[in-house]
Amino acid sequence: MLPPLFCSSSERHDHAQQLAAHYGFVLLDALPEQGHALVLDAHRLALCSLGKGAPGPVFVDFVGGAADWRRKHGGGRGQGVAKACGLKGGSTPHVLDATAGLGRDAFVLASLGCQVDMLERSPVAASLLADGLLRAQDSDEVAAIASRMRLHHGMASELMQAWSADRPEVIYLDPMFPETKTKSALSKKEMQTFQQVVGADADADALLLPARALATGRVVVKRPRHAPLLAGAKPSYSLEGDSVRFDIYLG
Known part of the structure; x- marks a missing residue:
């Protein structure tokens, strides 16, 4: 609801x-x-x-806050998402982020020069993301980055199968993983609010096949480090971080 x-x-x-x-x-x-x-x-x-004791609001801010810090100090092309998406040297592939959410990784990729198409099915997430993009477009500092980000509201599997524009070189999947009851897995209170309203991507496995059919280069799947493989499909290789891993499917 x-x-x-x-x-x-x-x-x-x-x-x-x-x-x-x-x-x-x-x-x-x-x-x-x-x-x-x-x-x-x-x-x-x-x-x-x-209500009393409620956590703070959830909104998209590409101009300040965490996005601004990550843009300036996050490590550039040395970040895991950049490496996983193949940003080597001067390469800036066209990326389709099929599970855009609040656009955090999409913004990182766009800030590194990539054209990023974002798919988001949740009306809540899509409206917040659209609002953040509008404000970013009015900021001299990040307007050029925002111009490389395009939002498409709808079911990712359907949008990918009906895709008629230039095929992306990279398709990026970061489905929302169901929360566990372990304390270490709990996110910040604000993100818990977002997850409660938007819900987990229970049908995430169904995204891999159309993504692999559409991408001309690779499909990148971001997962919690110890999470099972998406759709049980073995990747070409994986890049592991402290808490997440990137499974890369080539060809």
């Missing part, structure tokens, strides 16, 4: 109506006391947990 949308800025009410119509949100006149809601204020769209 989708969270409702509440607009706290009278100047952005028309935009709120457009969001509600496009993504299927119910637009409320007042903010609920409990649960979750999307809140559009004068500056941004955010997913908010409501």
Whole structure:
């Protein structure tokens, strides 16, 4: 069930109506006391947990915060996602991120020069990502990076099978992994909110076959380090980090 949308800025009410119509949100006149809601204020769209002791809002920020730090100090082409996607030397492949989520890895790849098409089926995630892109396009510092990112809202498997534009060299899959009950696996409270609302990608296995059919170079699957292989398919090779690994399927 989708969270409702509440607009706290009278100047952005028309935009709120457009969001509600496009993504299927119910637009409320007042903010609920409990649960979750999307809140559009004068500056941004955010997913908010409501009630006493609720964690902070979830929103996409490509201009400041963690994205800004990672862009400036994250290691550039030495990062795992860059290596896995084949960014060697001056190579900047066209990447299709089929499970875009909040766009964090897509932004890293775009900041390194890649053209990135992002597929996202969740109306909540897609609306937050679209809002972040709009604000990034208004920033002199990252507008050029945002111009290399294109969002497509819909089911990834269907969009990949119907793809009619230039075929991407790399398809990147980072399906949301079901939460475990172990304390070490718990993410930050804000991301727990996002996962509760959006849900895990239970059908992630079905993405590998159409991805391999569409990519001209490789498919990269990001997984928790000890997670099972996607669709049980053995990769050509893997790159392991401290907490995640990248399974690479060539050809």
